[in-house]
Amino acid sequence: MKISEIRDLLGASVLTGEGILDHEVTSACCSDMMSDVLAYVKDQGVLITGLVNPQVIRTANMMDMVCIVFARSKTPTEEMIELAKECGIAVMCTEKRAFETCGILYTAGISKCNEDKNA
Amino acid sequence: MPDTLKFHFDIDGSDFSSAGAASVMVKKKLRQLAYDPEIIRKVSIAMYEGEINMVIHANGGTADVEVSDEEIVIILSDKGPGIPNVELAMQAGYSTAHDNIRNLGFGAGMGFPNMKKYTDYLNVDTVVGEGTTITMKVKL
Ligand SMILES: Nc1ncnc2c1ncn2[C@@H]1O[C@H](COP(=O)(O)OP(=O)(O)OP(=O)(O)O)[C@@H](O)[C@H]1O
Numbered sequence: 189m190k191i192s193e194i195r196d197l198l199g200a201s202v203l204t205g206e207g208i209l210d211h212e213v214t215s216a217c218c219s220d221m222m223s224d225v226l227a228y229v230k231d232q233g234v235l236i237t238g239l240v241n242p243q244v245i246r247t248a249n250m251m252d253m254v255c256i257v258f259a260r261s262k263t264p265t266e267e268m269i270e271l272a273k274e275c276g277i278a279v280m281c282t283e284k285r286a287f288e289t290c291g292i293l294y295t296a297g298i299s300k301c302n303e304d305k306n307a
Numbered sequence: 308m309p310d311t312l313k314f315h316f317d318i319d320g321s322d323f324s325s326a327g328a329a330s331v332m333v334k335k336k337l338r339q340l341a342y343d344p345e346i347i348r349k350v351s352i353a354m355y356e357g358e359i360n361m362v363i364h365a366n367g368g369t370a371d372v373e374v375s376d377e378e379i380v381i382i383l384s385d386k387g388p389g390i391p392n393v394e395l396a397m398q399a400g401y402s403t404a405h406d407n408i409r410n411l412g413f414g415a416g417m418g419f420p421n422m423k424k425y426t427d428y429l430n431v432d433t434v435v436g437e438g439t440t441i442t443m444k445v446k447l
């Protein structure tokens with residue numbers, strides 16, 4: 189699925205990353221614990237979170253994730269948006285809660301992030 | 308590349324909002340130098356875990372990254388409280404982090420296991436009351 193389809197499905201507003209909306213993503217992960225994202229995420233994908241701090245962006249960058257969805261109208265700061273832009277990560281906000289966000293994307297065919305078993 | 312490439316960072320322990328910035332910088336540099344994405348991923352995740360640890364557990368320190376033909380070496384050094392029981396600290400799920408750290412998204416006790424997973428060599432040199440130096444190597 190393209191990142192633009194995620195935006196449409198969630199009625200989300202894109203804060204940065206207009207240029208990579210055509211990028212294909214196949215998997216997502218939902219967590220407010222960056223420790224768990226670092227420990228359990230494998231392939232490129234989408235991060236759904238309600239946590240708002242610069243480490244959300246940096247963690248996604250470390251994990252080569254390409255899109256972050258802030259659920260429940262959580263809004264990242266200008267500094268975070270700037271950081272995401274530098275890292276080439278698309279950032280969007282949706283009014284939907286994390287659970288609903290996950291449900292919509294799962295139903296639309298986004299799968300869970302595979303755990304990294306061979307590293 | 309005959310010369311060893313070196314990066315040095317001072318990690319501010321008083322400002323959580325900048326925690327992880329050095330690792331982002333290293334990742335960017337390694338990408339510019341066109342290293343294998345898997346290598347970059349390993350180096351940056353391991354360094355990031357260590358960098359965050361220095362900020363949340365040790366009030367900051369220094370980070371040095373050395374890139375040679377054979378390997379990438381990451382050295383993280385702090386003058387924090389030290390680690391009384393390294394074996395215990397290395398166990399998955401062991402954390403001394405309080406709720407204020409968990410509210411920031413960290414403190415699951417997964418950092419050390421992750422650093423071990425993504426590196427070919429990990430050494431923890433620590434003295435209680437003096438500080439900790441962590442050396443990690445990823446083979447190229
Ligand atoms: N640089 C350090 N100085 C002092 N203690 C440390 C340092 N790094 C780690 N520790 C100790 O080791 C424990 C385990 O570290 P680890 O990185 O595995 O987990 P964490 O930082 O608590 O949580 P997570 O990494 O999942 O966010 C920490 O809770 C802390 O007690």
Ligand SMILES: [Mg+2]
Nearest residue numbers: 356360418419
């Ligand atoms: Mg840690």
